[in-house]
Amino acid sequence: MATLKRIWLALNPQEAAAWQALLTTAGLAADRQVDYTVGIFEGETLLATGSLSGNIIKEVAVTPATQHENLLAQVIQALLDRLDDDGVTHSFVYTKPTTVKFFLSLGFKQLAATDAVVLLERGYPNLTDYVASLEKQRRPEKPAAAIVMNANPITRGHAYLIEAAAKTNPVVYVFVLSAERSLFTADERLALVRKVAVRWPNVVVLPTNDYMVSNTTFPSYFLKERADADVAAVQARLDAALFKQAIAPVLGIIRRYVGEEPLSPVTAIYNRELAATFGSAIELIVVPRLMIDGDVVSATRVRAAMAQQDWKTVQQLVYPEVYQEIKERSTHGN
Secondary structure, three states: OEEEEEOOOOOOHHHHHHHHHHHHHOOOOOOOOOOEEEEEEEOOEEEEEEEEEOOEEEEEEEOHHHHHHOHHHHHHHHHHHHHHHOOOOEEEEEEOHHHHHHHHHOOOEEEEEOOOOEEEEEEOOOHHHHHHHHHHHOOOOOOEEEEEEOOOOOOHHHHHHHHHHHHHOOEEEEEEOOOOOOOOOHHHHHHHHHHHHOOOOOEEEEEOOOOOOOOOOOHHHHHHHHOOHHHHHHHHHHHHHHHHHHHHHHHOEEEEEEEOOOOOHHHHHHHHHHHHHHOOOOEEEEEOOOEEOOEEOOHHHHHHHHHOOOHHHHHHHOOHHHHHHHHHHHHOOO
16 A cells, blocks of 8 residues: 655655665756655655655656656645645746646646756745736836846855946846845845846846746756756746746846856856747856956855955955945844
8 A cells, every 4th residue: 555754855865865866867957955755665666756855746656667647646735735824825936747637737837947957836926927027127228138146145246247238238136045044135126136236227236036046947057056057958948948938028128138157067057048048039148257356256255255254355345335235134133
């Protein structure tokens, strides 16, 4: 008799190995960036599995021999029940193209797809709401360019990238990551970028919500050197597809600017996948990184200098209004 139970990946090596083997058989990368995993077992044999990472359903697989037994429905219902117990009303799912119809039947809506994976969502607020908010901010000037940045915090290097786009495009939409996985909060980062961006009247600063370089679309971005390269590539491809298919058309974006990436392998993977996914639909423009005294200007350097209370270096790497905010933040111990 088949039994559904929780799988503790970090505590049960045997079940973790079975989980990884099932995902591999299903053609999925075993992504351990998950909080909660369930499996259906017959004896010690794992027949089906699924996981949650926050409000994201992922790593869903069923053994080929038992797919007709409706085990997928049991796994998904167990995960949805867990979200309901936690009071979560908005969820996402990663799945293979072959199972999209099943999730559509549960009320999920497709957001973006690649050859390998499809992202869907269920509940509110959703992509339709986010797109409506973007439409309210749309400028009539055409064509438009875009930049997506974490800005943790915004540096002179970020400003250099914005200026490069602003000089050659009628309007530039700068998206600031909404994910709360940085030293500075999403609200702080958004506010600081807006303070700097007032220098260019054709720049509009917007949040990304869940739909660009987020915990949903590209969680590997936040792991940097700890990220699995293959997993990062799959996620980056999906993130790029969502931007191309759902975001860019709303704002008339035909160019996307990124900084050249000599330091972060994950960001380099992202830039590569952006170019491959965009093709001729969106021009990807790679701008050489700003250098000061022979070193690349980066938010990583700013954070390191803050930790060492090296305020001279911080002041060198950021604009005065940003420096003032950072110094006040440090003074108040936030």
